[in-house]
Amino acid sequence: MTTVISPPESPAGSPAPRASRGFTFPTRFLPVIATIALFIAMFGVGSFRYEGFSSPQTLLSVLVDNSHLIVLAVGMTFVILTGGIDLSVGSVVALSTMIAAETLRAGWAAPLVIVTVLLTGSVLGLLMGLVIHYFEIQPFIVTLAGMFLARGLCYVISLESIPIKNETFTSFASGTIEIGDYFITPSVIVALVVLVIAAVVLHMTRFGRTVYAVGGSEQSALLMGLAVARTKVGVYVISGFCSALAGLLFSIYTLSGYNLGAVGMELDAIAAVVIGGTLLTGGSGLVLGSAVGVLVLGLIQSFISFDGTLSSWWTKITIGVLLLVFVLIQRLFTRRTT
Amino acid sequence: MIQMTAEAAEATRTEPVVQMSGVSVSFPGVKALQSVGLTLRPGEVHALMGENGAGKSTLIKALTGVYSIDEGTIIVGGEPRTFHSPAESQAAGISTVYQEVNLCTNLTVAENMLLGREPRSFGRIDTRAMNRRAGETLTRLGLDIDPKSQLGTHPIAIQQLVAIARAVDIDAELLILDEPTSSLDADEVAKLFEVMRTLRAEGVAIVFVSHFLEQVFAISDRMTVLRNGQFVGEYLTAETTQLQLVQAMIGRELETLEKIEQAAEEHTVKTQGAPLMEVIDLGRKGSVESVDLQLFEGEVIGIAGLLGSGRTELARLLFGADTPDHGDMRMRSKGTKLRTPRQAIDHKIAFSSENRRSEGVIADLSIADNMVLAMQASRGWLRPIPARTKDRLVRKYIEALDIRPADPNALMRNLSGGNQQKVLLARWLITEPELLILDEPTRGIDIGAKAQIQQLVADLSKDGMSVVFISAELEEVLRLSDRLVVMRDRRKIDERANEDVTVSDVLEIIAGEVRNDA
Numbered sequence A: 001m002t003t004v005i006s007p008p009e010s011p012a013g014s015p016a017p018r019a020s021r022g023f024t025f026p027t028r029f030l031p032v033i034a035t036i037a038l039f040i041a042m043f044g045v046g047s048f049r050y051e052g053f054s055s056p057q058t059l060l061s062v063l064v065d066n067s068h069l070i071v072l073a074v075g076m077t078f079v080i081l082t083g084g085i086d087l088s089v090g091s092v093v094a095l096s097t098m099i100a101a102e103t104l105r106a107g108w109a110a111p112l113v114i115v116t117v118l119l120t121g122s123v124l125g126l127l128m129g130l131v132i133h134y135f136e137i138q139p140f141i142v143t144l145a146g147m148f149l150a151r152g153l154c155y156v157i158s159l160e161s162i163p164i165k166n167e168t169f170t171s172f173a174s175g176t177i178e179i180g181d182y183f184i185t186p187s188v189i190v191a192l193v194v195l196v197i198a199a200v201v202l203h204m205t206r207f208g209r210t211v212y213a214v215g216g217s218e219q220s221a222l223l224m225g226l227a228v229a230r231t232k233v234g235v236y237v238i239s240g241f242c243s244a245l246a247g248l249l250f251s252i253y254t255l256s257g258y259n260l261g262a263v264g265m266e267l268d269a270i271a272a273v274v275i276g277g278t279l280l281t282g283g284s285g286l287v288l289g290s291a292v293g294v295l296v297l298g299l300i301q302s303f304i305s306f307d308g309t310l311s312s313w314w315t316k317i318t319i320g321v322l323l324l325v326f327v328l329i330q331r332l333f334t335r336r337t338t
Numbered sequence B: 001m002i003q004m005t006a007e008a009a010e011a012t013r014t015e016p017v018v019q020m021s022g023v024s025v026s027f028p029g030v031k032a033l034q035s036v037g038l039t040l041r042p043g044e045v046h047a048l049m050g051e052n053g054a055g056k057s058t059l060i061k062a063l064t065g066v067y068s069i070d071e072g073t074i075i076v077g078g079e080p081r082t083f084h085s086p087a088e089s090q091a092a093g094i095s096t097v098y099q100e101v102n103l104c105t106n107l108t109v110a111e112n113m114l115l116g117r118e119p120r121s122f123g124r125i126d127t128r129a130m131n132r133r134a135g136e137t138l139t140r141l142g143l144d145i146d147p148k149s150q151l152g153t154h155p156i157a158i159q160q161l162v163a164i165a166r167a168v169d170i171d172a173e174l175l176i177l178d179e180p181t182s183s184l185d186a187d188e189v190a191k192l193f194e195v196m197r198t199l200r201a202e203g204v205a206i207v208f209v210s211h212f213l214e215q216v217f218a219i220s221d222r223m224t225v226l227r228n229g230q231f232v233g234e235y236l237t238a239e240t241t242q243l244q245l246v247q248a249m250i251g252r253e254l255e256t257l258e259k260i261e262q263a264a265e266e267h268t269v270k271t272q273g274a275p276l277m278e279v280i281d282l283g284r285k286g287s288v289e290s291v292d293l294q295l296f297e298g299e300v301i302g303i304a305g306l307l308g309s310g311r312t313e314l315a316r317l318l319f320g321a322d323t324p325d326h327g328d329m330r331m332r333s334k335g336t337k338l339r340t341p342r343q344a345i346d347h348k349i350a351f352s353s354e355n356r357r358s359e360g361v362i363a364d365l366s367i368a369d370n371m372v373l374a375m376q377a378s379r380g381w382l383r384p385i386p387a388r389t390k391d392r393l394v395r396k397y398i399e400a401l402d403i404r405p406a407d408p409n410a411l412m413r414n415l416s417g418g419n420q421q422k423v424l425l426a427r428w429l430i431t432e433p434e435l436l437i438l439d440e441p442t443r444g445i446d447i448g449a450k451a452q453i454q455q456l457v458a459d460l461s462k463d464g465m466s467v468v469f470i471s472a473e474l475e476e477v478l479r480l481s482d483r484l485v486v487m488r489d490r491r492k493i494d495e496r497a498n499e500d501v502t503v504s505d506v507l508e509i510i511a512g513e514v515r516n517d518a
């Protein structure tokens, strides 16, 4: 179910209108607006408490440090919108960094490496999607298996971390894009492009509409003659692709392939999606929300680093509290419909 | 449509759009269809008739590719075809409204109507064009619904209309409507029939399923009757009487039905003593305005009114499903506030809601488990119902409501639509409440079972149970109730003892109000 505002009350005596008018816009965007408001409020509090926090660079740095997570959250949003879940993404990120580092060490050309990594992620997603749809097994179980599989493969590639020295990668890593006095990295651009493409796909293509329909009611979507199979498998391919891309960005960020890296990142991605206002049961939510969700998580980290006295565990505690609050808010919204 | 000469048009007219023959479908343990045939001709409304569980929906799903057939042939447009999914049959020009309203409540009305067929420009969905086109189709159907509103905000009747609008909007050669009118009122049915007639004149073949015999006779040209998954016969509507049809459907005599009608029509005045429940000035903003009502023990109160008149809303207030803004409620002369259904259940009130299907079917539990759910809840989960009692009660209601299959362990998901309705009704009957609120209890239920339910209500009230009976079918309300309440525009506009009140009297009361208002 989604968030719904009850239709406007009719004035006493006149028959109540059978159709409520014009209420779709605010309803659908309400959770995202709430997340944006939260983000702004946090930024305000930070600027008030810490010197230098109010600089635009704080925000840009959040983007720089979390561009891979944005890409990951975008892929995850597709999956969650259909009512599924993808627990494998963190491990696929790690696997992608390992494949990239290892093949680069073996002397492969950077473009070939990139294609290989993206293909591997997509194929993993495809396999999981096929199993989920055609064997009717819960996504939780299948992607849990995928998570172990991908993590295991990391160790098959190498038992220790591999540094990346390839020129294309290092120059990409050290590259910055100046915006006035401030800067971002090329990775941020990649993340934003992914975000825009995802939004366009979700809202302006039939595939995107079907994603929402499947999340609303898979049975109905099937009876309406929609391409349910293609869509359900497709979202896992997208998530796999996004994980691989996030892995590439992460390997550029850390300039290494590390088989213990990105542990628990799937949970960060899920948290960002939920904080961004997407319902875990599917059918409602926006990718923009997930991106803002990532920013909220990133801003919490900025708080910790600006403060200096707080332990980094506060990040986890705050994320936990926020998650709970947002799920409660969503619950209240859905209650109002019944 | 391709332009063609008159003779050519005549020739295609006689060729069936769909011809199914010898079709068998079986599910584990059940032979749902055995060698059934169905011939659908262009420009004809074909009624598919049969009792609950006869196999109507299964036949439709076998045609559209939801189920695969074990044997038999399906010829579409002169060629043998086997569809593997609803998408394939839709592509072949078959547009279907399934019995379970199959839309997505999280999307807008327009999106639901055009999902999979959205107008596009440069590969992008043109939302504006989509809303416009949806709006046009809705207007054609005479519906005042905002295409941009979210489907879930609308009542079930509107959702059903949107599902029909979606099906009509598809340029189809064959339109299948499986119980499209189950939650519509007379006006909306009339509009639907108008559209069906237009489509028929354009040469579309239409399959129509309904348990309302009047509707079937009003709209259909031909009928195919199924019984227990078997083909009984094909009839021309003009040459068949209602009696013949019913006999073909149930395969037994009509005496039972008639006996029940007599039993139910003995109304008595039972307004002595203190009322079981009394509400004064009860209301809720935007739902029902100030209602006064007294309910006596053993009395059946019928609530009549058009769709949206507030009849369901009143029931929800009486049950605590909605909280009233103002007014008082007394149970056995004691002041009572019902804020939640839970409290109502503690006061021995039961409510079988009009959307009980979407609210109450637990598909993976058995008939027995589904039936005892409310009873178990009212006892508290720590006091299990003794197996023997449970068994006895479940069997009693399976028999009383003629639920098929009559197997307490059958899974709910495998029951036909009408039989699921019966199980949900039994869920509340089994709690043996003092006050039973029934909102559209006979929706989607075949005539035989309808009569049984009416009989059951009459019997229960004889044993002292009070009943609030809400139904869009005025005949049914009048047949059962001792007292009649008429609602309009979310107000109670009339209350009278049900003595010699006729359907046209009630309609006049409702219409009279309209005139006074104007």
Ligand SMILES: Nc1ncnc2c1ncn2[C@@H]1O[C@H](COP(=O)(O)OP(=O)(O)OP(=O)(O)O)[C@@H](O)[C@H]1O
Binding pocket: B027, B028, B030, B031, B032, B050, B051, B052, B053, B054, B055, B056, B057, B058, B059, B099, B404, B405, B413, B414, B415, B416, B417, B418, B419, B444
């Ligand atoms: N998926 C299924 N698995 C097992 N049995 C099924 C399944 N679907 C239907 N049946 C059985 O097939 C028979 C025919 O059901 P069907 O839904 O076609 O009835 P119907 O004529 O549409 O009845 P109604 O008027 O109640 O809608 C019933 O006995 C039902 O229990």
Ligand SMILES: [Mg+2]
Binding pocket: B056, B057, B058, B099, B178, B416, B417, B418
């Ligand atoms: Mg049916």
